[in-house]
Amino acid sequence: MALNPMEQFTIKPLIAEPLFAIAGHPIYFTNQALLMIIVVVASSLFLTLAVKPGRLVPTRGQSMAEISYEFVANMIHSATGEDGLKFFPFVFTLFMFVLCSNFFGMIPGSFTVTSQIAVTLALACLVMLIVIITGFAKHGLRFFMLFVPKAPIYILPLLVVIELISFCSRPISLSVRLFANMLAGHTLLAVFAGFVVSLGAAGGLLAPLSVAPLLLIVGILLLEFLVAFLQAYVFAILTCIYLNEALHLHDHH
Amino acid sequence: MTAPDPDRLNDLGKKLAELQTRHAAGPKRQPPSQSGIAFRFTTELVASLVVGGGLGWGIDWLFGHFGFHTRPVFLIVFFMLGIAAGIRNVMRAAKEINAEIASPRSSETEDGKE
Secondary structure (H helix, E strand, C coil): CCCCCHHHHCCCCCCCCCCCECCCCCCCCEEHHHHHHHHHHHHHHHHHHHCCCCCCCCCCCHHHHHHHHHHHHHHHHHHCCHHHHHHHHHHHHHHHHHHHHHHCCCCCCCHHHCCCCHHHHHHHHHHHHHHHHHHHHHHHHHHHHHHCCCCHHHHHHHHHHHHHCCCCCCHHHHHHHHHHHHHHHHHHHHHHHHHHHHHHHCCCCHHHHHHHHHHHHHHHHHHHHHHHHHHHHHHHHHHHHHHHHHHHHHCCC | CCCCCCHHEEEHHHHHHHHHHHHHHHCCCCCCCCCHHHHHHHHHHHHHHHHHHHHHHHHHHHHCCCCCCCCCHHHHHHHHHHHHHHHHHHHHHHHHHHHHHHHHHHHHHHHHHH
């Protein structure tokens, strides 16, 4: 049995034949693509079916959907104010996608979509693209004032460069945070699972000791569920904060 | 068909008003966990370093392409600017987290008075 803790993150094509090719690069249908489709289909099916009955006294499913709706709406409202609610569909989709990907990744034997930097970086770049488009649409060229803090004129050139670097670092910090959290958590679980197996296989006096890492796994697993939710929340709230800056420039700070 | 109980109606009215004020004030957020804060600061700092260093390296490469050998100069300068940007990011993140921790409590007390 292979005990490589990183093995769970490998991307494998599920169909041997490439689907199509883009500029000579074959595009395969991978476990990653499958999980992403499952996540999108499952979350949209759940949300639409749960609110379908529209009961005044909600069922369990309906109240879950309503709670997630209200949670995201409140988050946007508190971070960006009234006019940020235009972005509700975007932030809600993003939040649900990340949340469901994280939770689907917690199913043993499945694959965590958000543990791939390609996915999280693409999401973060999408966020930054929308922030930039919003900023230019709302303020025109005055959007560049985002990079000009209030400061004496003689240090302004230096500060503008620093602000520019700080702005460019956002997609990286946003994506690395989600990706590293998921990667680290799942690797940790696999490493401790490996301890259980190897202690058990050692036999003799060592075999009963394998209970210890097993108990630890239970604890880490619970923590991982918390991290799965927390990282989705952090991703969404930072999206809101960046949108707020694009919407209001320096008004609020 | 009994007439609606005025007490119950008043009660419902109070609840509704409470919900509306809460909506206007924004929700109460839990403060983020300690490790979450630590991880947030780390990524902010490191990301700026990477972007700063990468930018400097790119400018050096560009100048080298045109025959100016500036190789380590821009890398060093932009790496330092990256450090500055990283610290700025961390300060901004700290401000956000402070506001997050401070604001729910203040809104809660206001609600209580209401």
